[in-house]
Amino acid sequence: MKLSSAKLSLLITIATCTIIPASATTASSSSSSTSTAFRPLSPPVELNPCNTAIFDISKEDLVQLLLPDDQTTKTTTTTAAATIDPIILERLLELVNWNVRVHKICTTCEEMNTLWKTQHACEPSNGTTTTTTTTCTSSVVMPYCDIGTFAHGRTMSGLMLEPIDPYNNKPVVGVVATTLFPMDVSTNPFEAFSEIKDLPSSSSSSSVAAAVGLDRSIIFPLLTASSGTYTIVPDVLGNGEDWENTRSYRVKDVYKASTIPLLLKLQDDIGTKYNCTVSDKRIAIVGYGEGGYSAAAIAEAIDMLDDGYVHTFTAVGGAPISTSKEQLKEIVMFDNGTFPSPALITRFANAYSSTNQDLENTNLTDVASNEYLNATDELKDVRSWIKYGLSDEMLLSLLPSPKASEIINPDILSQLLESYSVCVDEPSKRDAIGNFCAAAIQNDLSDFLNDVEYPVVLCHSPNDEVSYYANVEAIPEVNEYIMMIENIPSFVGQVINPNGTHEEARQKCLLGYVLQYTEPGDIRTINPPEDEACVITYTESPTASPSTASSTTATAQGGASSKGNGGPTSAAAINSISALVVFTYYVFIFVVG
Numbered sequence: 001m002k003l004s005s006a007k008l009s010l011l012i013t014i015a016t017c018t019i020i021p022a023s024a025t026t027a028s029s030s031s032s033s034t035s036t037a038f039r040p041l042s043p044p045v046e047l048n049p050c051n052t053a054i055f056d057i058s059k060e061d062l063v064q065l066l067l068p069d070d071q072t073t074k075t076t077t078t079t080a081a082a083t084i085d086p087i088i089l090e091r092l093l094e095l096v097n098w099n100v101r102v103h104k105i106c107t108t109c110e111e112m113n114t115l116w117k118t119q120h121a122c123e124p125s126n127g128t129t130t131t132t133t134t135t136c137t138s139s140v141v142m143p144y145c146d147i148g149t150f151a152h153g154r155t156m157s158g159l160m161l162e163p164i165d166p167y168n169n170k171p172v173v174g175v176v177a178t179t180l181f182p183m184d185v186s187t188n189p190f191e192a193f194s195e196i197k198d199l200p201s202s203s204s205s206s207s208v209a210a211a212v213g214l215d216r217s218i219i220f221p222l223l224t225a226s227s228g229t230y231t232i233v234p235d236v237l238g239n240g241e242d243w244e245n246t247r248s249y250r251v252k253d254v255y256k257a258s259t260i261p262l263l264l265k266l267q268d269d270i271g272t273k274y275n276c277t278v279s280d281k282r283i284a285i286v287g288y289g290e291g292g293y294s295a296a297a298i299a300e301a302i303d304m305l306d307d308g309y310v311h312t313f314t315a316v317g318g319a320p321i322s323t324s325k326e327q328l329k330e331i332v333m334f335d336n337g338t339f340p341s342p343a344l345i346t347r348f349a350n351a352y353s354s355t356n357q358d359l360e361n362t363n364l365t366d367v368a369s370n371e372y373l374n375a376t377d378e379l380k381d382v383r384s385w386i387k388y389g390l391s392d393e394m395l396l397s398l399l400p401s402p403k404a405s406e407i408i409n410p411d412i413l414s415q416l417l418e419s420y421s422v423c424v425d426e427p428s429k430r431d432a433i434g435n436f437c438a439a440a441i442q443n444d445l446s447d448f449l450n451d452v453e454y455p456v457v458l459c460h461s462p463n464d465e466v467s468y469y470a471n472v473e474a475i476p477e478v479n480e481y482i483m484m485i486e487n488i489p490s491f492v493g494q495v496i497n498p499n500g501t502h503e504e505a506r507q508k509c510l511l512g513y514v515l516q517y518t519e520p521g522d523i524r525t526i527n528p529p530e531d532e533a534c535v536i537t538y539t540e541s542p543t544a545s546p547s548t549a550s551s552t553t554a555t556a557q558g559g560a561s562s563k564g565n566g567g568p569t570s571a572a573a574i575n576s577i578s579a580l581v582v583f584t585y586y587v588f589i590f591v592v593g
Contacts (some may be wrong), residue, residue, distance in 0.1 A: 008038040024254035037378040050106035100162035107265040109145035144253035146542035151257035157241035158234035161225035174525035177282035182294035192240030252297035276534035284313040292319030323441035326470040335405040365435035459509035466502035551573040
């Protein structure tokens with residue numbers, strides 16, 4: 001696949017669907033029972049099928065994406081590559097080791113609950129258990145997937161990026177680690193990452209959507225996959241395959257349920273369908289913004305599994321983790337008109353207004369005001385705004401003027417305006433503010449990070465105007481395992497110093513997190529396979545398929561592709577490898593001129 005000279009400023013072509021009011025006013029009373037103020041949601045194009053490969057991206061494509069445009073063409077690039085220091089660029093190129101196969105992966109809580117019980121001998125034939133009750137019971141290790149929860153009965157979907165051997169177009173051979181890479185979620189459920197289509201051709205570069213920077217593309221998870229880790233970018237519930245269901249925001253169990261079942265699905269598929277690729281328990285978790293909050297929640301969920309997982313790298317950037325304390329300042333700023341992302345408050349008001357049965361305040365006290373929970377007027381119902389996937393711009397247009405904070409329950413707003421630290425000590429009374437604080441404390445991740453006993457790297461601008469620096473400022477002083485990225489004693493700490501706005505720091509933080517994959521360690525090491533029949537011999541800088549003991553082209557295990565090979569998300573038969581017992585490494589040379 002040949003990329004255009006613009007280097008794919010967005011990289012991905014995502015199906016978009018602009019939602020606009022059907023009219024300036026609500027429908028007439030004569031048809032109010034069936035009409036709506038907004039255009040009903042429907043996929044603009046056919047959704048990608050679950051558990052299939054979508055397309056492949058070659059190493060050459062990834063290199064082109066990273067390199068600046070040819071200056072002689074005078075083409076203005078919209079990628080970040082043009083402003084990346086040459087030394088950093090050289091480091092990034094070190095990560096381009098494998099082709100990447102792009103899959104859509106799907107599963108359900110029910111499927112993973114059954115899998116967990118089977119894998120952990122919860123129903124042994126001899127009448128005795130071989131594991132502890134805690135480990136055996138999926139409702140204990142994955143309570144967010146229990147019957148009656150927000151996630152139960154729904155479909156989790158996401159993007160799975162698989163490292164592929166460029167010399168035989170098959171999955172890499174060996175013991176491979178995993179990266180979980182949650183990212184910010186669009187209000188449009190069809191802009192989910194699992195709905196990526198093929199890369200645009202050079203002749204269709206003009207059709208690529210307006211550039212929004214590397215932080216809103218999948219270039220960073222593509223690099224973690226090309227470096228040698230299976231990488232999952234989850235769609236949050238209510239998006240992608242689950243688009244018809246309720247969406248939520250800043251609720252930690254939602255992010256856990258959107259991710260952990262996909263991880264278990266991937267590892268089971270690799271274990272049952274591949275002979276020569278093994279997915280072990282090494283886990284890296286990387287995220288920024290909403291993705292950073294999600295990363296912390298996912299790390300907590302991994303610990304809850306208590307199943308031998310090893311945290312190789314945990315990165316939490318620009319995250320509003322202090323949901324019951326420091327981050328509540330956003331409501332005060334929203335009230336005085338200085339919060340720069342008011343659409344986020346709309347999403348928050350919807351999530352915490354009895355739309356998620358798992359929250360402590362559900363059916364007790366709603367965060368949204370009664371005026372903006374009007375079931376008979378969708379233009380004054382924040383739940384409808386989120387249900388119909390309205391854009392940030394449209395959400396802004398629907399907020400009341402001059403006081404947008406009229407969408408907030410006045411009993412809660414008045415208390416927060418008096419002191420946004422009102423929830424520091426959990427109120428004993430279950431009045432309006434008490435109910436709200438119970439839900440805010442329920443989803444606060446500060447205590448988790450204060451108590452975690454493995455390294456976590458924070459990346460946060462002191463000037464962040466969306467997720468306040470106070471969310472994380474004191475944590476490194478409390479927990480010796482926590483470190484700010486600029487204090488890492490490595491190349492990353494020398495070149496990354498997050499500052500500026502929330503969005504300006506986003507690229508710096510994600511760049512720094514991905515650069516950490518170039519440091520010595522176990523984040524992306526592919527260990528030799530235990531089965532000696534699986535090991536492939538490579539000559540230095542090979543120009544043909546890997547050699548085997550019989551000097552014939554190696555037959556690799558199945559890998560999902562558009563040509564019909566099997567893969568971790570397909571049910572195709574898997575062939576074993578017959579190859580010489582030698583494990584060597586590739587030598588990749590990049591010339592930047």
